Amino acid sequence: MELTPESLVSRLAGEPLRPVYMITGPEPLLVLEAADAVRAHAREHGYAEREVFDADGRDFDWNTLAMTFRAPSLFSARRLIELRLPTARPGKEGGELIVDFCAQPPGDIALLVTGGEWSKKHGGKWSEAIARIGCLAVAKQIRPDQMPGWVETRLRKRGVQADRGAVQRLVERVEGNLLAAAQEIDKLVLLADGKPIDATRMESLVADAARFDVFRMLDAALNGQGARASRMLAGLRAEGEAIHALMGMVVKELLTVAALARVQARNGNLAAEFKAQRVWDSKQATYRRALQRHAAPHWERFVAEAGRVDRIAKGRGQGDAWQVLERLLLVVADAKARPLLAGAAG
Known part of the structure; x- marks a missing residue:
């Protein structure tokens, strides 16, 4: 199934760990946070060992990953294997390996695939295999008209009360950068003292970060x-x-x-x-x-x-x-x- 990172995170608490997850797209913050949620979910299910593979070029040895899938764990009965595909393209050899994994996933391994890009041209039999037995979450670019809603929702989840004018000031301040917005909101959690924030107070609380830094x-x-x-x-x-x-x-x-x-x-x-x-x-x-x-x-x-x-x-x-x-x-x-x-x- 194909989800958004937010819907993937909300589903995790109510279901067992799936054999494979793929989280990809052009919004790095959303990919990172959803991947962190999958890692936490895996730890809760006893997947204490974690191995990371960066498939960042033609010199990546897919055979090493295949051997890892087959090898017994040294320290834990269950392992989370992470495969990082920055371009979201595993190539022929990598795609076949992922399809084989999904056809018969080992009972003691969960696979987490992350990528930095995504479009229809990136997919194929390998991504369809992931979606069939696991979850595929795509972190689509947040459009300018979506940014106020995204900021308001994140502020609310962090316990910060801000009116519409304050939200707009923060949106203008971060210029569409989600990571910058998240960092500013983390600061506001500490600075707001539980009090509501209007546009004037928002301006003073984030004044130390120049708008056009x-x-x-x-x-x-x-x-x-x-x-x-x-x-x-x-x-x-x-x-x-x-x-x-x-x-x-x-x-x-x-x-x-x-x-x-x-x-x-x-x-x-x-x-x-x-x-x-x-x-x-x-x-x-x-x-x-x-x-x-x-x-x-x-x-x-x-x-x-x-x-x-x-x-x-x-x-x-x-x-x-x-x-x-x-x-x-x-x-x-x-x-x-x-x-x-x-x-x-x-």
Whole structure:
């Protein structure tokens, strides 16, 4: 059966653990929270041992996973096996292995599959097999018109009373970023003191987090949202931020993507590089989208361009640092915009 992450979580308490679950989609927060609920459900049913496999590229050894399915547990009678499919594509070998697992699921193993993308083209016999004996939950993108309802529901579940104006202020603050919204709501649980929140109080409680902060601006660019990144940069400038104060974070982010791009270019272990770069699971889908947009040499060029912006901002180069940074963000967001960079190669 195909569910939403929310409906999957609500069902867990009232039913036994199923042999297999798949949770996937472009909203990392919803995927992570539903996966956490499945893990907790598995622990309640005695699945104390957990093994994780990252199938992040062609070099993944599906035979190792097959052997794990057949091997007896060393520490627990029951095991939860997690298979992470960032692109939600197991390929022929992986798909056949999943179909075989679903045909005769071992009695002492539950399988949890998570992914960062999903559409009809991702599915096949393997996903149909999962849905037939387990649950398939798809975390669809939350649309702008759905965001107020999502925020209001989450506030209510966390025991925070907020009126419509307060909800709208928070929605504007997080700019559609569910993870940012969840973090702000967690803060409000501590700051609200059980008192109702109106728009004015909401503004004061979250005033320390700038509306157009640099982290969300960079996320927008990496996710291919150039216009949004440009608006956020304009907001930072209007709020009086010093551009040289932003560039440390910009350079750090681009260096991270460049390092990931080098590993991907040589068909290396991207999952290991995510760990080495200390990239949270919730951020990996954003990086993967960015990596699909530009090859490794372009990311090296973007790092150099960010360095040029920094020099201009500090008076050691010519040009308008804000304008050059805006062009860089637009290029990061859209490969067709590369000509915006002076002397850029196509």
